[in-house]
Amino acid sequence: MKRIILTLLILSICWISKGQISISAGTGFLNGVGTGLKPLGFHLGIELPRSSDLTFYFRAAAYLPSQRMDTAKMTAIDPTTTSPYELLVSYQNKSTTFYFEGGTRSYLLNDYDNGFALYGGSIFGIGINRTVFKYDAYNLTQAYAWEGKYLPLTGSDTKGNIYYLAIGLQGGMKYTIPIKGTIFMDVTGTYAILGYPNNTVGASSITFSRLNLLFNLGYRRDLY
Numbered sequence: 088m089k090r091i092i093l094t095l096l097i098l099s100i101c102w103i104s105k106g107q108i109s110i111s112a113g114t115g116f117l118n119g120v121g122t123g124l125k126p127l128g129f130h131l132g133i134e135l136p137r138s139s140d141l142t143f144y145f146r147a148a149a150y151l152p153s154q155r156m157d158t159a160k161m162t163a164i165d166p167t168t169t170s171p172y173e174l175l176v177s178y179q180n181k182s183t184t185f186y187f188e189g190g191t192r193s194y195l196l197n198d199y200d201n202g203f204a205l206y207g208g209s210i211f212g213i214g215i216n217r218t219v220f221k222y223d224a225y226n227l228t229q230a231y232a233w234e235g236k237y238l239p240l241t242g243s244d245t246k247g248n249i250y251y252l253a254i255g256l257q258g259g260m261k262y263t264i265p266i267k268g269t270i271f272m273d274v275t276g277t278y279a280i281l282g283y284p285n286n287t288v289g290a291s292s293i294t295f296s297r298l299n300l301l302f303n304l305g306y307r308r309d310l311y
Contacts, residue, residue: 107200109134111271113305117150117184119296126150126184126294130303139198145189148301153294154181158227159220161237174226174233181219182294186301188212188275190257200269200309203262212253212277216295218288220245247289253277253299261307269307276300 111132116125132146161174190210197204222239225232259273279297284290 107136107309107311109136109200109269109307109309111146111305111307113271113303115148115301115303115305117148117186117294118300118302119294120298120300122294122296124153124294126153128184128186130305132305134192134199134307136199139200140194142192142194142199143189144192146187146303148186148188148303150184150186150294152181152183154179155293156180159222159239159241161226161233161239163237165236168236171231174231174237176222176226176233176237176239178220178222180291180293181221182292183217184294185215185217186212187214188253188277192257200263203260205258205260206273207256207258210253210255210257210275210277212255214251214253214279216249216251216289216292218247218249218292220288220291241287241291244286244288247284247286247291249282249284249289249292249295251279251282251295253279255299259303268309270305271307272304274300274302 111134114127114129116127118125128148128150130146130148132144134142134144136142156177157180158175159178161176163172188210190208192206192208195205255275255277257273257275259271261269261271263269277299
């Protein structure tokens with residue numbers, strides 16, 4: 088993440104020295120199709136015009152954690168344990184998403200920095216979904232403390248990540264107010280072509296989906 092931010096800053100400095108650049112910020116939500124969850128997020132971005140109606144942009148977003156309660160089957164570490172050999176324990180499954188995307192935008196009806204316009208283009212994204220398990224200290228009946236005596240089927244890990252690459256399309260609209268800046272709204276549809284969980288906890292994310300819809304609302308400021 089630090090390397091991405093450093094690259095973004097260097098790129099911004101280079102383009103500021105050559106001409107126009109825009110910075111943006113806003114909010115939105117992520118809808119992982121099939122997850123039933125829509126975490127709220129916040130995003131920052133830059134946009135670099137290549138002509139009056141074609142730009143390149145980069146955006147970084149972080150989404151608030153989503154969580155749900157579930158139960159895990161615990162198995163005794165000592166195979167000779169008989170009272171009992173297995174336990175059911177409640178745990179909190181919490182997932183947080185960080186997402187980076189970039190691509191090109193083509194503007195219709197008006198220019199990139201003038202009045203009302205529609206825009207759209209293709210995108211390439213990189214996502215990091217972090218999952219954390221927090222187990223209760225006792226089993227469901229509150230009769231047995233499991234720690235040190237039992238392990239869940241997922242093993243001793245309580246944290247994990249899933250990393251993914253995505254491709255997609257974006258469409259939106261904007262209105263530029265002279266001197267004051269630009270208000271924009273867009274929707275991005277992405278499909279995760281590659282996904283790599285680093286362990287079983289990471290693979291248990293409740294917000295990760297192959298197909299995602301991202302809704303964004305924000306403000307853009309043009310710098311010259």
